[in-house]
């Protein structure tokens with residue numbers, strides 16, 4: 415009989431973020447599918463009661479908590495100690511958590527401490543012939559595999575955006591405190607602050623509804639025989655600021671900087687989508703001036719509604735992979751779109 419532990423850390427205000435609520439839904443539905451399985455919730459943070467209350471009626475059998483100011487921020491030593499203590503207190507055979515950067519860097523080590531196994535980037539959980547099984551993608555999302563494991567405990571990290579978050583289960587939860595012995599070395603690392611770019615400088619937004627992909631066409635010579643990279647940058651960033659969309663790029667466009675050509679300074683290799691870039695999961699995507707196979711077939715694989723703007727009506731990948739292809743000049747289109755969005759600028 416499996417004992418499933420849903421594991422999450424709380425945010426600064428004690429609440430649970432969307433990826434955690436998605437992992438919760440995955441843990442709950444796995445427990446419902448597995449004959450005889452029980453499931454518990456384990457929370458870590460400086461304040462955990464708001465998070466526990468948010469999921470009080472989720473169906474978790476017990477709520478275990480590791481709380482205290484030392485668990486406020488992401489730090490390997492304290493996060494690993496808390497996760498290990500919760501897993502042991504729960505007697506967990508399966509641990510389900512969100513594949514956030516915080517858990518990604520800690521839970522492989524916890525699996526080792528527990529002499530268990532871990533699978534990351536899991537996109538679906540299910541049951542095959544009475545045993546739990548997980549789905550994940552390999553080779554840059556070109557192959558899908560279903561994995562089963564005999565080893566326990568088995569830590570499963572669910573990819574954010576792959577499950578609907580659990581809603582409507584708030585109430586008052588009773589949390590059982592779990593003590594954690596922190597070795598002296600746990601305080602060797604002290605978090606003195608967070609350095610992050612201003613909100614409007616951060617253009618990669620996994621939670622945005624729309625992904626806007628810029629291709630190398632933005633820097634090519636246009637109908638007047640001249641490139642217009644500066645105008646391209648203004649049009650793109652204007653759109654991104656107004657809509658709070660996430661900004662993606664083709665490889666060719668981000669690579670141009672290495673070739674000394676006119677480039678868009680708003681882009682780095684982190685923005686690249688595709689086989690050697692990221693595979694985002696936004697609801698909608700708009701590709702502009704983009705021809706490449708990799709961004710359209712691999713980078714876009716999980717975008718639900720795909721549209722493209724390209725001057726070339728014969729652009730095979732845009733035609734073949736987008737739901738709607740606008741054969742048009744992206745400069746003209748985005749100028750008009752920004753004009754229409756005129757009143758809708760979102761303060762950053």
Ligand SMILES: Cc1cc2nc3c(=O)[nH]c(=O)nc-3n(C[C@H](O)[C@H](O)[C@H](O)COP(=O)(O)OP(=O)(O)OC[C@H]3O[C@@H](n4cnc5c(N)ncnc54)[C@H](O)[C@@H]3O)c2cc1C
Pocket residue numbers: 628629630631632634636663664665666667686687688689690691692702703704705706707708709713723724725726729742743744745
């Ligand atoms: C092993 C390998 C891995 C790769 N991995 C990736 C990857 O991860 N991601 C990736 O993106 N690429 C990847 N590539 C490169 C990929 O094959 C393409 O070369 C690249 O994506 C092309 O970029 P692009 O579409 O932006 O540029 P281009 O191919 O130059 O296309 C520009 C497009 O802009 C259009 N255009 C020009 N002006 C306008 C205008 N005013 N309005 C509208 N449209 C206009 C043109 O019609 C053209 O279709 C990889 C290649 C290899 C070999």
